Amino acid sequence: MTRSLHSLPRRTLIALLLSAALAPMAHAQDWIKTGSNLSNQRIRLGAAEFRPLGQDPALQGFKLTFDATLFNDLTNAGIFDMISRSLSPSGTPGSPQEINLGQWAAEPANASMVAFGSLAAVSGKLTIAGWVYDAKNPGSPQVLGKQYSDNATDDNARQLAHRFADDIIARLGGGINGIAETKIYFVSSRTGTKEIWAMDYDGQNEHQVTKLGSVSLSPRISPDNSRLAFSSIGRDGWAIRMYSLDLNRLVAFPAGIAGGANLSPAWSGDGTKLAFSSARSGESEIWVCDANGGNLRKLTAFRNNSSPTWNPRTNNQIAWVSGRTGEPQIYIMDSDGGGIQRMTDGGYAVSPSWSPNGQFLAFSWNRKYGPGAPGGQDIYVFEIASMKWLQLTHDSGSNDFPSWSPDGRHLVFERSIGGHSEIWTMLADGTEQHQLTHNGRNFMPNWSWK
Amino acid sequence: MNVNRRLITALIAITAVASITGCGKKVKSGPLDTAPAITAPAPTAELTATPTAVTAGDQVVLSWRTTNANSVTIDGIGDLPSSGVKTVTPAVSTSYHLTARGDGGTGEATARVTVTAAPAAVAVVNDGAGSNMTAEEQFKANVQDIFFDYDSYDVRSDAQGALSKAAAYLATNNTVKVLIGGYCDERGSNEYNLTLGQSRANSVKQALIKAGVAESRLRVVSYGKEKPFCTESTEECWQQNRRAGFSIDR
Numbered sequence: 001m002t003r004s005l006h007s008l009p010r011r012t013l014i015a016l017l018l019s020a021a022l023a024p025m026a027h028a029q030d031w032i033k034t035g036s037n038l039s040n041q042r043i044r045l046g047a048a049e050f051r052p053l054g055q056d057p058a059l060q061g062f063k064l065t066f067d068a069t070l071f072n073d074l075t076n077a078g079i080f081d082m083i084s085r086s087l088s089p090s091g092t093p094g095s096p097q098e099i100n101l102g103q104w105a106a107e108p109a110n111a112s113m114v115a116f117g118s119l120a121a122v123s124g125k126l127t128i129a130g131w132v133y134d135a136k137n138p139g140s141p142q143v144l145g146k147q148y149s150d151n152a153t154d155d156n157a158r159q160l161a162h163r164f165a166d167d168i169i170a171r172l173g174g175g176i177n178g179i180a181e182t183k184i185y186f187v188s189s190r191t192g193t194k195e196i197w198a199m200d201y202d203g204q205n206e207h208q209v210t211k212l213g214s215v216s217l218s219p220r221i222s223p224d225n226s227r228l229a230f231s232s233i234g235r236d237g238w239a240i241r242m243y244s245l246d247l248n249r250l251v252a253f254p255a256g257i258a259g260g261a262n263l264s265p266a267w268s269g270d271g272t273k274l275a276f277s278s279a280r281s282g283e284s285e286i287w288v289c290d291a292n293g294g295n296l297r298k299l300t301a302f303r304n305n306s307s308p309t310w311n312p313r314t315n316n317q318i319a320w321v322s323g324r325t326g327e328p329q330i331y332i333m334d335s336d337g338g339g340i341q342r343m344t345d346g347g348y349a350v351s352p353s354w355s356p357n358g359q360f361l362a363f364s365w366n367r368k369y370g371p372g373a374p375g376g377q378d379i380y381v382f383e384i385a386s387m388k389w390l391q392l393t394h395d396s397g398s399n400d401f402p403s404w405s406p407d408g409r410h411l412v413f414e415r416s417i418g419g420h421s422e423i424w425t426m427l428a429d430g431t432e433q434h435q436l437t438h439n440g441r442n443f444m445p446n447w448s449w450k
Numbered sequence: 451m452n453v454n455r456r457l458i459t460a461l462i463a464i465t466a467v468a469s470i471t472g473c474g475k476k477v478k479s480g481p482l483d484t485a486p487a488i489t490a491p492a493p494t495a496e497l498t499a500t501p502t503a504v505t506a507g508d509q510v511v512l513s514w515r516t517t518n519a520n521s522v523t524i525d526g527i528g529d530l531p532s533s534g535v536k537t538v539t540p541a542v543s544t545s546y547h548l549t550a551r552g553d554g555g556t557g558e559a560t561a562r563v564t565v566t567a568a569p570a571a572v573a574v575v576n577d578g579a580g581s582n583m584t585a586e587e588q589f590k591a592n593v594q595d596i597f598f599d600y601d602s603y604d605v606r607s608d609a610q611g612a613l614s615k616a617a618a619y620l621a622t623n624n625t626v627k628v629l630i631g632g633y634c635d636e637r638g639s640n641e642y643n644l645t646l647g648q649s650r651a652n653s654v655k656q657a658l659i660k661a662g663v664a665e666s667r668l669r670v671v672s673y674g675k676e677k678p679f680c681t682e683s684t685e686e687c688w689q690q691n692r693r694a695g696f697s698i699d700r
Contacts (some may be wrong), residue, residue, distance in 0.1 A: 194676070215676050218641060222635035237671040238644065261648045261672045264641045277645060279672075282652060304603075304645045321642055327601060328642045350639040364639065377639075400639050419636075419683070444640070 020051075042081040043172055046104050047071050048116035050128075051094025056121035060200075062157040064120055066128070069158045069198050072202060073165030073180040074115070078409045078427045079173045083109050085440050087118065094118035096131060096142070112136060113143065115168060119157075126152035131166045145169050158204060160273070169407075179405045183448040184412055185209070185219040185228060186423050190440025196230050196243070201447070203423075203436035209243060210250075215258075216241075218264045222271050222291075223449040227251070229265035229274060240265050240276050258372040266293075269312030269449075273335075275299075275320075277306040286320050288335065299337035305326070306349055309315070310335070312449075313358025319343070321350050330363055332384070343382060351401045355428075359383060362392075362402035362411055381428065392430030398435030403447045404428075412436070412445040469672035490553030493519040497548040497559035500685060503566070504540070506592055509597075510563050511685050512536045519557065521551035535600050535685055539608050540565050580631035589626065589698050590621035590659070596654050596694045601638075605657050613654070615660035616696070627700035628663075630654050632672040633679065640674060647672030654694040669699050 020437050049067050052059045075082045087108045093116045094098035104111040117130035132144035148163055150156040162180035169178030179201050190196045191208070196219045199206040209228065210216050216232040228243040240256025241265075243249070260279030263282065267274060275288045283303035291298040304323030311317040317339075319332045330343040330352050343349075343361065348369035353362045361382040377398040383391045393399045397417035404411060415424045415435075423445045426433040497514045502508055515533040516522050521532045523545045530536070538546075543565045550557040583591065593616040596609045605613070619624060632651030634643040651670035659665050680687040680696075 217644075217676075233671070233673075233676070260670075261644055263644050277641075279645070279648045284648050286534070303649055304642070306645045307639075307641045323642070323645065328639075348638065350642050 009187065042079060044083060044110060044112045045074060045080040045172075046083040046088050046109055046114040047074060047113040048088065048099070048114060049092045050116070051092040051098070051118040051129075053094065053118050053120035054122055056152065058152065058154075059119070060303060061120045061154060062126060062152065063119055063122060063148075065154050065157040066161045068206075069161035069202075070115070070165055073162060073178070074168065076180075076202065076410075076432075077165070077169050077173065077178060078432070083111055084150050092116075095129070096133070099131075099133060101133060101138050101249075103136050103140075114173065115164075117164075117429050119160075121152045124152050125149055126156055126160065128160045128164060130167075132168055144168060155205065158200070162200070173407075176407050176409075177450070179407050179410065179447075180214075182406060182450065183221070183225075184403075184423065184436070184445050185221050186437070186445040187217055187219065187428050187443040187447070188437070188440055194443070196228065197442075199436070206437070206439070209245075218444055219446050220265050220267055220300070221446060221448045222267050223269060224271055225448055227258075229253075229267065229276075231256075231263045231265065231276075240274070253293055255289045255296050264307045266308045266310055268310045268315045268335075270315055273315070275308035275310065275318055275335075277308070277320075285316065288318075299333065299335075309319075309354045309361075311354050312356055319352040319354055319361055321352065327369055330361065330382075343384075343387070349375070353401075353403050353411075355381075355404050356406055357408050359385065360428075362404060364400040364402065364413075379411065379430075390430075392426065392428075393433070394430075396433075399424075399445045403445055405447050406449050410447075412447050414443050415444060463508070485497045491518045492554040493517060493550040493552035493557035495519070495522075495548050495550040495557035495559040497524075497546060497561045499546060499561035499563045502562065503564045506565050509537050509539050509689075511689055512561065513685055514548055514559070516548075516550040516557060518554055519552040522548065524548045535689075537597065537599065537606070537608070537689065550602045550649055582591055585623075585626075587660070587696065588623075589619070589696070591626065592616060593696045597689060598650055598692045598694070600635075600688075600692065601646070603646060605653050612637065612658050613661060617658055620658070620663050620667070627667045627669070627699040628658075629659075629697045630661055630668060630670045630673075631677075631695045631697070632670065633677065633691050633693050633695060634675045635691040636675050636678060636681070636683065637688070640676070642674045644674035644676075647674045650694050667699075668680075 029217045047070055050063055052063045074080050081432050089103040099116055104114045113132055114135050115132050120127045127149040133141040134143050146167055148160045165180040166178035182201045183198050184201055187194050193213050194215045195208055196210040196216050197206060197208050212232055214233050216230050217273050219228055226246050230241055231238050232241050238261040240253060242251050242253035244251045248341050258280040261279040265274050265276040272291055273288055275286055277284050278287045284305050285298050285300045286305045286308050287298050302324035306321050308318050308320040316335050317332055318335055321328045323333050327348045328350050330349045332343055333340045333342055347365055347367040349363055349365045351364045363380055365376055365380045366377040376393055378393040379399045379402045380389050380391050397415045400414045402411045402413040410425055411428055412425045414421050421441050422435050422444050423437040423442045424433055424435050494517045500511045513535040519532055522532055540563055544563050546561045548559045594612050596612055630651045632647030634647050651672055654671050655668045658668060678691050680690050
């Protein structure tokens with residue numbers, strides 16, 4: 001083997017990413033940071049229970065939803081060391097006058113920061129007043145103060161918690177926006193046919209998008225959240241179809257219809273172009289076109305090409321899967337089809353997803369692929385500049401279709417255990433894996449861009 | 451101590467010399483000159499045939515797995531990857547003998563398949579002409595599935611009979627249009643398997659064109675692993691799913 005492809009040595013990677021994250025290393029930690037946005041030092045954050053204000057009988061329910069959602073969002077963010085409820089001071093400080101910072105700063109809570117506030121339901125409106133205070137700086141403690149309002153529903157109690165969480169994350173997480181308001185699109189067969197579904201990033205609020213009654217796969221949301229591209233089989237085979245989330249219906253996309261399997265669409269990061277796999281010329285090749293279907297052209301010239309993903313930072317490179325030499329491998333090319341580079345050196349490598357910062361490819365790889373061969377299909381992250389990779393999942397089912405969160409700190413993926421597929425999420429270093437879906441079988445997740 | 455070992459066998463002697471001296475020099479000794487460093491573990495080999503008893507003309511699936519081998523061969527079949535699956539159609543009872551050669555020696559495995567002769571009064575498949583079969587039944591009897599090897603879209607030599615028969619039927623029934631579906635087994639990724647299914651269907655389409663069927667009568671669609679024929683995780687089931695299937699394109 002002549003390629004310089006290596007498993008990433010832990011120390012090297014930690015050093016590499018720490019220097020990128022500008023975080024001084026207090027002490028060595030035995031875990032790895034692949035998403036460069038995950039700093040090595042977490043802020044110790046408390047979240048007090050919010051104080052309900054008013055007589056609305058539904059208020060207590062909204063409060064429970066809000067508190068649970070906020071705590072979950074802050075835990076999921078991957079940048080906080082959350083103080084558990086049992087270590088938190090009791091009480092529900094509803095305003096700056098009511099918070100006892102000294103209690104939060106002291107053991108056992110030992111908080112650096114505290115989020116607190118109130119929620120009120122008045123004449124059908126739910127209003128949240130939220131603050132973040134620096135517990136170790138009582139002289140000038142306010143870090144954030146925000147107010148949010150919407151119709152008083154349980155769903156809105158969750159959405160307002162997401163908004164407050166994202167504001168906290170943006171403020172304390174180095175200016176990178178949180179993901180609590182993002183969506184995950186996926187395929188579910190729970191109705192009997194594979195349809196496109198959507199849910200909030202935390203697995204809540206699942207709802208069906210398409211009702212085509214055939215097989216719909218590979219959902220890809222546009223960067224502005226307005227359109228959903230996917231592939232679906234009909235009378236004339238597989239077509240790239242387009243669903244408008246503004247109009248809540250399918251809209252025409254003639255470029256995706258021509259004969260031969262049209263599969264695996266991918267939006268460029270600026271939303272102006274689509275790449276997809278099409279066999280309209282006989283074999284499956286990568287094609288690109290403008291977002292309206294114009295300017296269609298073929299980029300590859302071998303067979304068995306699928307699953308393109310754009311470098312969302314530059315929009316001038318595409319990674320994709322090709323079986324030109326046998327088992328599928330990951331390749332990168334310029335967006336005009338030149339400069340082809342093979343990234344993986346064997347096994348069965350599929351489903352690349354390019355990280356928002358352009359530095360990494362997440363993909364699914366079975367390094368010892370073969371009939372009867374040992375080894376599993378696992379999620380890996382590949383650092384393009386160094387040609388080094390890191391394995392994120394181990395010994396847990398068959399893992400495929402990773403998709404980056406817009407903050408680059410998380411991945412969502414499909415995990416199949418005993419033939420039963422569900423959607424899972426994890427931090428981009430492979431830690432904190434948890435299952436998001438529990439109804440029926442669910443496949444091919446795609447994280448929204450914002 | 452080395453001397454004693456040499457007395458036992460030359461092979462073990464070289465092992466000892468190599469390990470004790472750190473293998474600084476190659477041992478000069480004629481035929482053993484090419485023996486590689488002998489610290490390598492011995493190859494292992496497993497070979498199974500499924501089923502082990504068939505009627506002549508039936509297919510048998512050989513699957514094998516080896517470790518520590520540089521070259522793997524089955525007598526009469528040739529060089530093979532270190533592990534894999536292959537479908538064979540033995541005409542007579544056969545012992546398949548696998549040899550795995552590696553730096554650490556040789557591993558062997560054998561699988562026996564008993565073949566009984568086909569019944570003398572073998573029923574010639576009714577081509578339907580003049581019978582009361584429906585057009586659909588005639589089509590099904592004459593245009594039959596084509597099976598593929600693992601991760602392959604090459605039409606196998608054992609599919610030529612089925613292809614010729616299909617081409618002959620389509621030459622006679624020259625108004626029938628055909629939809630060729632490409633299917634894959636459950637292993638691998640959905641998106642990539644759809645391109646593999648496309649290649650399988652397209653390989654069969656090209657073979658039928660070569661056999662004289664007009665391209666305009668043939669349409670391909672890939673089903674990947676979205677519409678499996680059977681759903682068990684066994685090689686028998688996987689083989690049934692790795693196919694191109696046909697239907698009348700109305």
